[in-house]
Amino acid sequence: MRETKFTIDQKRAPIYEALQTFRQMRVVPFDVPGHKRGRGNPELADFLGEQCVGIDVNSMKPLDNLCHPISVIREAEILAADAFGAAHAFLMVGGTTSSVQSMVLSACKRGDKIILPRNVHRSVINALVLCGAIPVYVNPEVDQRLGISLGMQRSQVAKAIRENPDAVAVLVNNPTYYGICSDIQSIVKMAHDAGMYCLADEAHGTHFYFGEEMPVSAMKAGADMSAVSMHKSGGSLTQSSFLLTGTNISAGHVRQIINLTQTTSGSYLLMSSLDISRRNLALRGKEVFSRVVRMADYAREEVNAIGGYYAFGKELINGDSIYDFDSTKLSIHTRDIGLAGIEVYDLLRDEYDIQIEFGDIGNILAYLSIGDRRQELERLVSALAEIRRRHQRGTSGLLSQEYIDPQVVTSPQEAFYAPKRSVPLKESIGLVCSEFVMCYPPGIPILAPGERITAEILDYIEYAKAKGCSMTGPEDPEILYINVLQ
Template sequence: MSENRTRFRLDQRRAPIYEALEQFRQMRVVPFDVPGHKRGRGNPELTAFLGQQCVGVDVNSMKPLDNLCHPVSVIREAEELAADAFGAAHAFLMVGGTTSSVQSMVLTVCKRGDEIILPRNVHRSVLNALVLCGAVPVYVNPEVDKRLGISLGMKREQVAKAIKEHPNAVAVLVNNPTYYGICSDLRAIVKMAHDAGMLCLADEAHGTHFYFGGGSLPVSAMAAGADMASVSMHKSGGSLTQSSLLLIGPNVHPGYVRQIINLTQTTSGSYLLMSSLDISRRNLALRGRQVFHQVADMAEYAREEINAVGGYYAFGKELCNGNSVFDFDTTKLSVHTLDIGLAGIEVYDILRDEYDIQIEFGDIGNILAYLSIGDRPQEIERLVSALAEIKRRYHTDGTGLLSQEYIDPVVAASPQEAFYAPKKSLPLRETEGMVCSEFVMCYPPGIPILAPGERITKEILNYIEYAKAKGCSMTGPEDPDILHLNVLA
């Protein structure tokens, strides 16, 4: 590749997929291929709803537009630009969400019987990958902040202990950050993993903006030396829902990763999703540092205003202790609600139903308002005002409210073994002491309360019933009403 070609391909002002689609649009090609709506003509209702501009570029892979399964031209250029923007050795455009990215990451490093060290408060996509490949989790159970009831990061000494006790583990996986914005000491964990001959993987579903923090946000996985990272561009990066990136460092073979991705990812990659990744990467590369500085400032202002209301606790960097909370993502507006006598999910419902404000999630004790590149100060003011009014209207005694979000699991079998084992369905309360064979979780955030292979305890059953009663969206089991659970027969 010539020097001029290298400079051309690393010009972050370019968006190769977007440019190719615009050129294709002008060619007025007659479509005798899929999709069957034929640039929208065959589905006028869909075209009226989404617009001709959108359906006109919902096209199939073809030579001028490259192919996601084996990119050689514009998609390859887009991936090289993404790798450059994010400081990675290679980047993969992912159209199956960060779930697909996380699963590809785990499937790349793990095979049946391998051990992988990870915190238990991972997204279900991590455990789904273990069901698929047969790897065995070695859990580092995080500490819990007793006031907030949330799980924290992994302590360095916990990771060191797990590595020492499981020297044949193939990798350590880290949340960077957790849903609530809490970060472990990623640089130290990467070093410990590498010193032990293990890889380090990062679930950065909620950390896209770390790559454009300019030192004011926690360290990104690639900057910390991690080997692989799943980056959810559609969350804080501005791309369309379901679009994501998988980043790898220099010690992971990109050809093998592509093979792993192609085991599960669609062969009909959406050009709407890919072009949104391309355009969003360009936007972040050119303006990300300035934009995320403004987002962090807005979140800090909101924290101060919410805490001034009283009763609520919008937590931030004061939680940092140098270990289990090594750093905090200041763009995350997480608010503890129990002191006004309301569960987080109750505040979530009131905000939506009575104030037309949709926040990211509410759980037993907290809410999360997700701030990113599209937020404006006037919306922050509206949220703060609504929370103040909710406190005035609904404040009550919080006696009897549960606070604990995280319950240490008792692991009795590997996720794959339990998921595929003979099973039976029992009424919820009759499952105490049995081994679960399916997932149970509140979504969002999608962190399992129970995963296949874990023993069902009275504490867990109490939590499930309490979360259901408070209105949490419960997902996972075969029984949609979660009146029964599947357990090992």
């Protein structure tokens, strides 16, 4: 458990304060953006509100510059680093995708090996396409009943490190989309003992830094870098994120890497939202997330009382591949009522006007956070009860596994840029794929560039399409054809 003792006064919000002052100064804009506080685009100003368009401004001395922060953005970074217990924090405006990519690009270069679980978000493998690093996959254990991939086992990580002593980093999901945590503290130690960095994808773990009785956060566990989706459980605006670094990492180097791909026109809407949300979590996070956990625990109990569904929680913890569980995640196994997760997901939206985070082959995930209320939870639980009453059927013919072990033939970068041809999906068995195929969300690739296409994978793709998953990745939007290596 983290002690919420900060070394700086977390009541400050320097970007927010600078924008307030800036607003009062009524500065005449002869710079970009051209909408000039919304005056040039009344329809936009009317839609978003004058308050909002009025602070959509360019970098300038009083407001600092995201590419090279020296004043208020720098102060906001220092406050954020303090709040998260990191040596340095970077404000990111390209989503957690940009945090993940900057993290991987900072640690690896062309030809370097990186040890990672295969159930990573597409942004991780995209980073490998960009930098040419070689993935060494630790195949996660799969829970047979739930069909989902779990965390990395310590013995598997140790084996990968032993077999690849030249690898430069180990990447850990903390937690997975479903809320499952690996033993990140032990993995950090193993990586460091072997002279490797430990990187964490904490897209779903912002609250670990602020809540009580949460799984351990990456910074607390001693990881070297972490990508934190402040906009998910932290309450900031979509596309805003933090990249955290530990003491082993040169902040200047990371800044250079970030500036390779990050916009030079960082949005002050996004940056101020990070600033204000960080302050909120530092001051009130403990109480906020204990309320979220209470709601999720209540919902789990109620969903399990319906029968048929299984809303899983801390009882899964096994000391290794499920080292810990994030209780704020309301993950529900649906296969026992005869419906795929994606079918329940669609029914909830189409018939009950309830939008959940995702549904896949056997599970759904309802994302609970800082903004939820009891009355909406009652709707969700009641709608699930109704779906069971109206749509329950036998479980025959339902696929059970979300995860198929990949057969890696070549590196993602090599496969992505290699000469390729397009073949009908049905005729692709045995060939090597040069693009991604995934259901989005959750965005964990079924196939990544450089992996062999198998009959099992094609069955999975056909099944997911038939059940209504949104498939993305390939050049062919219908996913009837797939690009393979020549």
